[in-house]
Structures are given as structure tokens and as C-alpha cells.
Amino acid sequence: MITIQKLHKEYNNKIVLQNVSFKAKKGEITGLIGPNGSGKSTLIRILLGLENSQMGMALIDGKKYSQLGDNPFCIVGSFLDSCQPYPTRTGFQHLRWIGLACGVDSNRCKECLELVGLSEAKNKKVKDYSLGMKQRLGLATALLANPDILILDEPINGLDPEGIRWVRNFLQAFVNEGKTVLMTSHYMSELELTVDHLVGISNGKIVIDAPTKDILKQFGSFEEAYFKALEGKEGE
Numbered sequence: 001m002i003t004i005q006k007l008h009k010e011y012n013n014k015i016v017l018q019n020v021s022f023k024a025k026k027g028e029i030t031g032l033i034g035p036n037g038s039g040k041s042t043l044i045r046i047l048l049g050l051e052n053s054q055m056g057m058a059l060i061d062g063k064k065y066s067q068l069g070d071n072p073f074c075i076v077g078s079f080l081d082s083c084q085p086y087p088t089r090t091g092f093q094h095l096r097w098i099g100l101a102c103g104v105d106s107n108r109c110k111e112c113l114e115l116v117g118l119s120e121a122k123n124k125k126v127k128d129y130s131l132g133m134k135q136r137l138g139l140a141t142a143l144l145a146n147p148d149i150l151i152l153d154e155p156i157n158g159l160d161p162e163g164i165r166w167v168r169n170f171l172q173a174f175v176n177e178g179k180t181v182l183m184t185s186h187y188m189s190e191l192e193l194t195v196d197h198l199v200g201i202s203n204g205k206i207v208i209d210a211p212t213k214d215i216l217k218q219f220g221s222f223e224e225a226y227f228k229a230l231e232g233k234e235g236e
């Protein structure tokens with residue numbers, strides 16, 4: 001489980017996250033939406049120990065990332081849009097390099113390439129991968145140490161419909177094993193099909209935190225729910 005509790009973050013006196021609290025539960029895909037600059041990536045970076053917050057907590061199974069032990073990759077796998085593989089390495093070399101850092105052997109690297117459908121492209125250089133192939137490689141990297149939790153920043157960005165469908169099916173099978181996913185995306189209608197729970201953020205504040213089925217029952221779509229929630233906040 002991922003627990004975000006009263007998180008507060010400022011950069012140069014500009015508030016980016018304000019009293020943000022929510023949970024991403026086991027057995028569920030939780031989607032995090034919000035416009036550009038609303039604080040989604042900052043929240044994820046805090047969760048992964050790449051940034052500090054001024055107040056509040058971001059916990060993975062009750063612990064800060066830095067308290068997860070010698071091999072946090074076994075507990076949580078992540079995919080950050082900003083982390084690009086070295087372009088002249090092959091897909092396999094990229095995984096092998098990360099695998100060596102987290103105690104994973106070359107068979108598991110091959111297995112992960114197979115899982116994401118990149119076996120045939122394993123000896124191709126990353127610079128020759130399409131965007132969709134790079135996204136798949138990012139997912140393979142997150143899965144390398146067989147974690148129970150995935151934290152994915154924009155995993156479907158730029159994917160074609162087949163790729164998006166593949167990621168959806170993959171993540172749903174992942175949480176059906178009792179695992180946890182937290183993912184961000186701008187594609188609201190795709191998230192309707194993918195996530196079990198939605199958290200909406202605007203100007204660093206939570207504006208939605210509800211199960212998908214309740215949102216769709218009440219508003220018909222994530223888009224309607226999100227913009228209604230913003231109207232509600234404007235009136236406060």
C-alpha cells in the first residue's frame with residue numbers, strides 16, 4: 001500500500017503540494033490525474049526518495065523509500081518519464097546493467113523482455129527503438145526485481161492503441177495478484193478503462209479521491225467529474 005499523508009512541498013516559496021493525502025491500495029490500480037504543473041511528478045519523486053517534502057509523509061508499505069532496505073527494487077518498481085536509457089545500449093544491455101545493481105541475473109532480464117514483448121528487439125540499440133518500445137522497456141525495468149508495487153509516471157504517453165491496451169491488460173493482471181499500482185496520466189478516458197480508483201489534483205490540492213465505479217455512476221466520465229470538482233473548488 002502507498003500512503004500519502006498531509007504532504008506539503010514548496011519550491012522557492014511556491015506551493016506545489018498542499019496538505020495532500022490519499023492511499024493507493026493493494027489489489028488496485030490508482031490513477032493520479034491533474035493538469036501540467038499540478039504536482040503529480042513532484043509527488044512521485046518524493047515517494048521515490050528523489051525529493052524531500054517540507055511536511056507530511058509519503059510511505060510505501062508504511063516506510064519511507066530510504067527505509068526500504070538494501071534492495072528497494074524488490075519492493076517497488078518505478079517508471080519515470082524523465083529517466084531515459086543510454087541510447088547506444090541495447091534493450092538487453094540496459095536491463096542487464098540495472099539488473100547487476102539490484103542482484104538480478106541475465107535470465108530474469110530476458111524474462112522481463114519477454115513479458116513486455118521485446119524479446120525479438122533485445123539486441124537492438126535503444127536509440128533505434130520506437131516510443132512504444134521505449135515505454136515497454138521502461139516497464140520491463142520497473143518489473144526487473146519482481147516488485148509488489150509499481151509507481152509509473154505517464155506509462156502510456158505516446159503509445160498507440162494496441163500499446164495502451166497492452167499496458168492496461170498487463171497492469172490489471174498485475175493487481176489481480178494482490179499487487180499495487182499508482183500511475184499518472186493525462187488520458188482520462190483511457191484511465192476510466194484502466195484504474196480502480198482515481199485521485200485528482202489541481203494546483204497541488206486533492207480535488208477527487210474516489211473509486212472509479214462511484215465516479216462513473218455519479219458523473220458519467222472522469223472528465224466531467226474532474227471539471228465539476230474544479231468548479232466546486234472555485235466556489236470555496
Ligand SMILES: Nc1ncnc2c1ncn2[C@@H]1O[C@H](COP(=O)(O)OP(=O)(O)OP(=O)(O)O)[C@@H](O)[C@H]1O
Nearest residue numbers: 011012016034035036037038039040041042043186
Ligand atoms: N526542481 C524544481 N525546482 C523548482 N520548481 C519545480 C521543480 N520541479 C518541479 N517544479 C515546479 O513544480 C510544479 C509542479 O511540477 P510537476 O512536474 O510536479 O507537475 P506535473 O503535474 O507532473 O506536470 P506534468 O503533467 O506537466 O508532468 C511546476 O510549477 C514546476 O515548475
